[in-house]
Amino acid sequence: MFTNSVKYALKAVLFLAVHSGEERKIMVKDIAEPINVPKAYIAKLLQELSKQEIISSTRGVKGGFYLTESNLKQPVLNVIYAIDGTYRMNSCLLSLESCNEYKPCPLHHIVSPMRSKLIESLKEKTLEDLSIEIQSGLSYLPL
């Protein structure tokens, strides 16, 4: 469902949600290691997220990546769409172009309602929500 890239991106962003802030910027190598994702790989993803303003960054000495309050208010889904695009999550599981409510593919009735619900949930949950859950020990991030 998700590419490797999205998974890595989510881990990194959630790591930032928990550990960074406008006054606590974190550089690539200090993100890559704890979430164990190859440094060069996650660097590229973070750059893309930054360009799309899903996360924030500053260059140079004392620079790094971080989330602003506004970044934290975003739905998780933003991260997914930013990296994988919207098509992957929304297209028919059998890739039938014409699949829709009126001309459903054989799996549509099974899959479609669940996908809708999943997307709904990923739209509702913000990065901040997940960050709070992690910080209160309701869920766990690394490895």
Next chain:
Amino acid sequence: MFTNSVKYALKAVLFLAVHSGEERKIMVKDIAEPINVPKAYIAKLLQELSKQEIISSTRGVKGGFYLTESNLKQPVLNVIYAIDGTYRMNSCLLSLESCNEYKPCPLHHIVSPMRSKLIESLKEKTLEDLSIEIQSGLSYLPL
């Protein structure tokens, strides 16, 4: 979520569910075209499914692929597992090895119940069920 291969396999198997039988074997080229999947590609998948006894086949003149009554009774999930293996559908979305109920990843509570339900549905629905739905115009197969 699914590979291209699984999608193609599902289309082919459902096509066979609707159109084939022990007395109506269908050869590769007559499957590939209507479900529009490259012939050489679907041939390979059909061979694999046949080897795993998800579908049936006979060689030589008058040969082809088909589903027996027993094949038809199988859950859809069998096709998916046969091609993609079980890991893909069941692993943590973030690929955290340790993710489970006791140490859930941040997306676990969102994703896990839906995945369980999806797998349950794919286990309950047989190829025959879907075939009947297609034949009664409740869902549509090709393109």
Next chain:
DNA sequence: TCTTAAATATGATAATTATCATATTCTTAT
């Protein structure tokens, strides 16, 4: 038993995705 028509086995090529590497640009502090 020979010919033909089909699946089967095997492997080659192409496309996509994942991974790695590095020169350039920007920012801060000296």
Next chain:
DNA sequence: ATAAGAATATGATAATTATCATATTTAAGA
């Protein structure tokens, strides 16, 4: 101003997945 430390831009390589091709084996019918 300049030096150093960071992200940024760009692109190269590797691995996986998708696609294509073909020689071999099997079954049926003449």
